[in-house]
Amino acid sequence: MNETVMDGAPAPGIAHLRLEADPLLRVEHLVVEFPIAGGRVHAVSDVSFDVVAGETLGLVGESGCGKSTTGRAVLQLPRPSSGSVRFEGTELTSLSGTELRRVRPRLQMIFQDPISSLNPRRRVFDIVAEPLAIAGVKDAVRHRVNAMLEQVGLDPDAGERRPHQFSGGQCQRISIARALMLDPKVLICDEPVSALDVSVQAQILNLLEDMKARYGLTMVFIAHDLAVVKNISDRVAVMYLGKLCELAPADDLYRAPRHPYTAALLSSIPVPDPAASKPAGLPEALAGEIPSPVMPPSGCRFRTRCPRAQSRCADVEPAMREMAPGQFAACHFPLDPPTAL
Amino acid sequence: MSELPDYVSGDAARPVPTGPLLEVTDLSISFASPRGLVRAVNGVSFRVERGRTIGIVGESGSGKTVLSRSIMNLLPTQTTRRSGSVRFDGREILGLDAHDMRSLWGAEMAMVFQDPMTSLNPVVKIGRQITESLRLHLELGRADAVKRAVELLESVGIPEPGRRIREYPHQLSGGMRQRVVIAIALACDPRLLLADEPTTALDVTVQAQILDLLARAQAERHMTMLLVTHDLGVVANRTDEILVMYAGQVVERAPTWRLFADYRMPYTEALMRSIPRIEQPSHTRLLTVPGRPPDLIDPPSGCPFAPRCAYAQDRCTLEAPPLIPADTPGHDYACWYPVGSDEGAAALAVNRRLGRIQAGADPTDVVA
Numbered sequence: 284m285n286e287t288v289m290d291g292a293p294a295p296g297i298a299h300l301r302l303e304a305d306p307l308l309r310v311e312h313l314v315v316e317f318p319i320a321g322g323r324v325h326a327v328s329d330v331s332f333d334v335v336a337g338e339t340l341g342l343v344g345e346s347g348c349g350k351s352t353t354g355r356a357v358l359q360l361p362r363p364s365s366g367s368v369r370f371e372g373t374e375l376t377s378l379s380g381t382e383l384r385r386v387r388p389r390l391q392m393i394f395q396d397p398i399s400s401l402n403p404r405r406r407v408f409d410i411v412a413e414p415l416a417i418a419g420v421k422d423a424v425r426h427r428v429n430a431m432l433e434q435v436g437l438d439p440d441a442g443e444r445r446p447h448q449f450s451g452g453q454c455q456r457i458s459i460a461r462a463l464m465l466d467p468k469v470l471i472c473d474e475p476v477s478a479l480d481v482s483v484q485a486q487i488l489n490l491l492e493d494m495k496a497r498y499g500l501t502m503v504f505i506a507h508d509l510a511v512v513k514n515i516s517d518r519v520a521v522m523y524l525g526k527l528c529e530l531a532p533a534d535d536l537y538r539a540p541r542h543p544y545t546a547a548l549l550s551s552i553p554v555p556d557p558a559a560s561k562p563a564g565l566p567e568a569l570a571g572e573i574p575s576p577v578m579p580p581s582g583c584r585f586r587t588r589c590p591r592a593q594s595r596c597a598d599v600e601p602a603m604r605e606m607a608p609g610q611f612a613a614c615h616f617p618l619d620p621p622t623a624l
Numbered sequence: 625m626s627e628l629p630d631y632v633s634g635d636a637a638r639p640v641p642t643g644p645l646l647e648v649t650d651l652s653i654s655f656a657s658p659r660g661l662v663r664a665v666n667g668v669s670f671r672v673e674r675g676r677t678i679g680i681v682g683e684s685g686s687g688k689t690v691l692s693r694s695i696m697n698l699l700p701t702q703t704t705r706r707s708g709s710v711r712f713d714g715r716e717i718l719g720l721d722a723h724d725m726r727s728l729w730g731a732e733m734a735m736v737f738q739d740p741m742t743s744l745n746p747v748v749k750i751g752r753q754i755t756e757s758l759r760l761h762l763e764l765g766r767a768d769a770v771k772r773a774v775e776l777l778e779s780v781g782i783p784e785p786g787r788r789i790r791e792y793p794h795q796l797s798g799g800m801r802q803r804v805v806i807a808i809a810l811a812c813d814p815r816l817l818l819a820d821e822p823t824t825a826l827d828v829t830v831q832a833q834i835l836d837l838l839a840r841a842q843a844e845r846h847m848t849m850l851l852v853t854h855d856l857g858v859v860a861n862r863t864d865e866i867l868v869m870y871a872g873q874v875v876e877r878a879p880t881w882r883l884f885a886d887y888r889m890p891y892t893e894a895l896m897r898s899i900p901r902i903e904q905p906s907h908t909r910l911l912t913v914p915g916r917p918p919d920l921i922d923p924p925s926g927c928p929f930a931p932r933c934a935y936a937q938d939r940c941t942l943e944a945p946p947l948i949p950a951d952t953p954g955h956d957y958a959c960w961y962p963v964g965s966d967e968g969a970a971a972l973a974v975n976r977r978l979g980r981i982q983a984g985a986d987p988t989d990v991v992a
Contacts, residue, residue, distance in 0.1 A: 553835070557861055
């Protein structure tokens, strides 16, 4: 890692952090590595981002890119190998277990598989009431739980049943109810709709938008589906092999991708319109596969699949640079923006 | 791709084909279950002309997988009840036993399954999984079969095929495994390829590669293909015709361009407009479909979509709408109050006045 940090100037790789703003959540130089036989899995390598109150940050990438690990590391599940996670000014990485417990009600998570993330042997009422029990809330528990179940669109009698009596979409509603019981500030959603049917997916996405407005939530929304991420996010961060490639306001990212990987991802999306032609200038489907995170490529990690890669990409790791107002990409040879109409 | 050897090109051996390759007539499939009879497929009819690609679109539980497996005769014989007809190249194949199907499987019709990990045998090397059908159907010797297996792996874009045939499935990534499954399916040059959610388990960049590979293989071999998926995006650019299934029935079918331009069935509208699209600005409100697909054990009378439909009237719950032709040839739909018609608009207006439409489910509220 580059150690030469000049006084006053931001450390390399974090040009995209909004230092003047007061973010609710700021993640800097996050590294998560797992030891395995004969090496280390570099799951997340020096990822930084911030989220201001009321914002939804989308985190998108292919499987194995480290997006879920990033989301979990924010909650210290498990603790990151190095780096900083500041939430409301508190450094989470240095907190003890007891101190973390006091912070966690304000940071909640929704998981991908709605059925396996609910205890099958407990009644839905008890599942949703458990956060209150942990936090020591004893007043009006029944009233609070029933009100929350109604909020997320479940029948009042749902509390008496068990998770297996519900469909995947309803289980995800139960997960959302559980996550919102303690009035969190930040909700981290890890692929919350990818196990659901398309007609149910829209219900859950709309519900998350409603809950965000009602409870003033700040969200980190992790998914592999770019269209879903774009729909719900204000800003989108694209990850590849443990690194951030690009971070930009959602509409800008999709209108004018600057990192070749973002462009490749966009052009891979099957468009549900037979008349649609691919936007000019986007590359064809990406060749090859994501390299192993045990031995990531030197320099830019995308260079082995990148149509624009030069020798410089192998030697020097590109840092995040501002390509357009609010749009940052880590690339030596970024794409030109499409010419204005 | 390299020129195919004579023994797989097949043109010389086969008579000039006539008629549809696949004709399914009034097919119903049900399963005995402890709770009662599960009516998974209910009176489905369609035909597929040679060399065409048909998309079958539906959500989980719509019967699309049971339909494709019943065409392949892969359903358990003891617990399955079948009626209707499946004719492959003029021959009735519904209910043939495994012994009779063996000459068709692999050689005439082949299948690519959703999960490439479980559809490959984990304890058998990749080479033998490909050569098995080559040696059985094409009666190739061991060396020829291995040579052909290497060519096949190369044709589906697997690097270093000579080394890969000596590896086990777990040594390959998901996308590579699906390429192997496709190589196995293509090995004996089948005339019909059924691909059941072939890309659902894969990443979006790999999905694009696999769909391109299937399209190329189909064009080069003049195969007929059934592409089963829940994703309208997957079928939009890669099929000639689409069947939309709901609760075991075909609720709409049309040439692909027509279906996207002029859908009539409210369920198709719901599918089209509940998916987030990349060209929409972020925070676009999605059309929702309230509720969930019906229980196939005790399906409601009338239209199966009526309980979730914004257009539904009393008639819909009493009388099941038949599949009737729309204005364009080849376009059929099953609805009493179709999208875009005066009846549909009136039904929607009535439901809106009576407050029968749930918030977010009114198609006129949501920007198209």
